[in-house]
Amino acid sequence: MSESPTQHVDLANLTAAIERAAVDLTLAEEPSRFIAALEEAAGEREGQR
Amino acid sequence: MTDLTLEELAGAIRQRKISVVEATEDCLAGIRRLDGRLRTFITPDPEGALRKARELDTEAVAGRWRGPLHGVPLGFKDLCHLAGLPTSCGTRTKEYFATPHDCTAASRLVAAGAVTLGKLNMTELAMGPFGDNAHHGHVQNPWRDGHIAGGSSSGSGAAVAAGLVMGALGSDTGGSIRLPAACCGVVGLKPTYGRVSRAGVMPLSWSNDHIGPLARTVRDAAIMLQIIAGSDPHDATSSHRAVPDYLAGIEARIAGLRVAVPENFFFEGVDPVVASSVRDAARTLAGLGARVEVMQLPDPQTMNDVCNVISRCEGAAVHARLYRERPDEIQPVVRARLALGFHISAHDYLQALRLRAKLTREFVRDVFAKADVLAAPVFPEPAPALSHAIEGLPEELARRQGRFSRLTRPFNGLGLPALAVPCGFSAAGLPLAFQIVGRPFDEATVMRVGRAYEEAAGWYRRRPSSSV
Numbered sequence: 001m002s003e004s005p006t007q008h009v010d011l012a013n014l015t016a017a018i019e020r021a022a023v024d025l026t027l028a029e030e031p032s033r034f035i036a037a038l039e040e041a042a043g044e045r046e047g048q049r
Numbered sequence: 050m051t052d053l054t055l056e057e058l059a060g061a062i063r064q065r066k067i068s069v070v071e072a073t074e075d076c077l078a079g080i081r082r083l084d085g086r087l088r089t090f091i092t093p094d095p096e097g098a099l100r101k102a103r104e105l106d107t108e109a110v111a112g113r114w115r116g117p118l119h120g121v122p123l124g125f126k127d128l129c130h131l132a133g134l135p136t137s138c139g140t141r142t143k144e145y146f147a148t149p150h151d152c153t154a155a156s157r158l159v160a161a162g163a164v165t166l167g168k169l170n171m172t173e174l175a176m177g178p179f180g181d182n183a184h185h186g187h188v189q190n191p192w193r194d195g196h197i198a199g200g201s202s203s204g205s206g207a208a209v210a211a212g213l214v215m216g217a218l219g220s221d222t223g224g225s226i227r228l229p230a231a232c233c234g235v236v237g238l239k240p241t242y243g244r245v246s247r248a249g250v251m252p253l254s255w256s257n258d259h260i261g262p263l264a265r266t267v268r269d270a271a272i273m274l275q276i277i278a279g280s281d282p283h284d285a286t287s288s289h290r291a292v293p294d295y296l297a298g299i300e301a302r303i304a305g306l307r308v309a310v311p312e313n314f315f316f317e318g319v320d321p322v323v324a325s326s327v328r329d330a331a332r333t334l335a336g337l338g339a340r341v342e343v344m345q346l347p348d349p350q351t352m353n354d355v356c357n358v359i360s361r362c363e364g365a366a367v368h369a370r371l372y373r374e375r376p377d378e379i380q381p382v383v384r385a386r387l388a389l390g391f392h393i394s395a396h397d398y399l400q401a402l403r404l405r406a407k408l409t410r411e412f413v414r415d416v417f418a419k420a421d422v423l424a425a426p427v428f429p430e431p432a433p434a435l436s437h438a439i440e441g442l443p444e445e446l447a448r449r450q451g452r453f454s455r456l457t458r459p460f461n462g463l464g465l466p467a468l469a470v471p472c473g474f475s476a477a478g479l480p481l482a483f484q485i486v487g488r489p490f491d492e493a494t495v496m497r498v499g500r501a502y503e504e505a506a507g508w509y510r511r512r513p514s515s516s517v
Contacts, residue, residue: 004385004444006444006445007447010389010444010447011389011393014354014357014393015393017354018355018358018400018401018404019397021351021404022400022404025400025403025404025407029403029404029406029407030403031405031406032406033406033407033410034242034402034406034409035243035286037409037410037489038241038242038243038288038464038489038490039288039290039489041414041417042241042488042489042490045491
């Protein structure tokens with residue numbers, strides 16, 4: 001499970017990007033809201049038809 | 050039979066113009082003739098296919114029809130578990146993946162009358178967009194020898210393009226249905242997350258995995274989706290939402306529909322021939338009455354980063370035993386990609402999952418308030434030469450793989466339906482394609498736009514030289 005130097009840099013860049021983007025997450029945000037986002041958007045659309 | 054679409058063949062069988070045995074033998078003859086070179090199958094099942102074909106012919110004579118695919122020969126990516134056939138998942142281990150339940154999507158197609166021709170080649174563990182496989186042979190592009198077929202559902206794309214199967218199932222975690230479809234000049238649909246059950250399919254990243262059809266036409270893909278879509282008690286993430294009739298409105302005019310062409314990200318660093326083919330496709334849609342506009346999208350790179358973190362962590366968890374106990378059996382680049390997942394913290398993984406929810410909500414709200422679908426490139430360049438695609442150190446190759454799938458991966462994270470449709474050919478004769486992306490669970494509109502385009506453009510009528 002050793003990393004090469006290139007992989008180490010790629011990984012550091014990736015996790016840094018996540019850290020930056022996660023700065024303004026609200027306390028209420030949780031993974032299951034992804035499914036809710038899909039279902040709600042589809043439901044709203046059906047309501048408009 | 051070779052020029053028939055899946056829909057036309059199903060009709061010809063129903064009208065008794067062709068028997069199931071004849072249709073199956075035709076495909077098997079093509080496999081015998083071409084697959085030594087194309088390498089689309091890992092486990093062909095000619096005996097099983099002919100046995101099933103004879104059974105279906107007997108039932109047809111008696112007036113018993115199993116469903117809309119009665120007698121239609123299909124192939125399944127070799128990560129779909131089906132009792133009686135091994136599931137290697139592209140690894141060296143013949144029976145790498147076992148599960149108590151057959152793949153729900155494949156089982157539904159079989160229950161609708163499909164004949165199983167066998168299990169199709171794929172990138173090892175579905176990790177990689179080029180379709181190379183050191184264990185089972187690199188899948189060749191039927192349009193041009195020595196070029197990649199795209200991956201990871203490489204056998205599915207190439208077998209459909211070559212006419213060895215009438216349709217196929219693939220899986221898509223970062224583009225693995227759409228990239229081989231684009232490289233091979235066929236249609237590939239990644240449905241909405243939850244639209245199609247993933248039960249009985251080897252997971253790579255359960256948060257990003259999607260199952261969907263590859264077929265010659267949009268109508269064929271719609272027929273397959275109709276059968277495989279819907280909730281499944283074996284997959285808790287499958288949606289209970291009702292499945293609409295996908296063929297009912299597929300021929301409806303697209304006049305007035307709002308098509309957004311991304312201004313940012315999707316055309317950056319893209320080969321000019323790809324960019325111009327997608328813009329030409331957008332002009333064709335405008336000619337059909339669609340309202341085409343350029344749109345600035347929320348930055349898709351953030352979603353790519355989120356997807357990468359999630360996929361690497363989940364992939365490492367799923368395949369940890371193989372990685373730890375038999376590392377020498379895994380190709381170096383696949384091993385390198387798996388390795389990263391062991392070094393990402395639980396904190397970063399969970400932040401990525403939380404970010405995904407937020408980004409999806411914002412993307413759907415901001416983009417689909419102004420557009421009905423997006424039209425964007427699928428890949429940054431037409432299928433490159435295999436020798437170029439897979440050369441270099443594992444780390445270099447992993448970066449090259451990341452660049453090739455950067456235009457498809459955002460829609461795995463977003464969970465949105467995305468359809469790859471052929472939109473021309475490069476000067477070298479390699480297929481070009483674009484993807485049509487829609488609202489959650491609105492595959493019907495996505496396919497309606499795809500169908501209008503394919504009929505107007507007519508690319509689907511061309512066949513590669515390496516075909517049945």
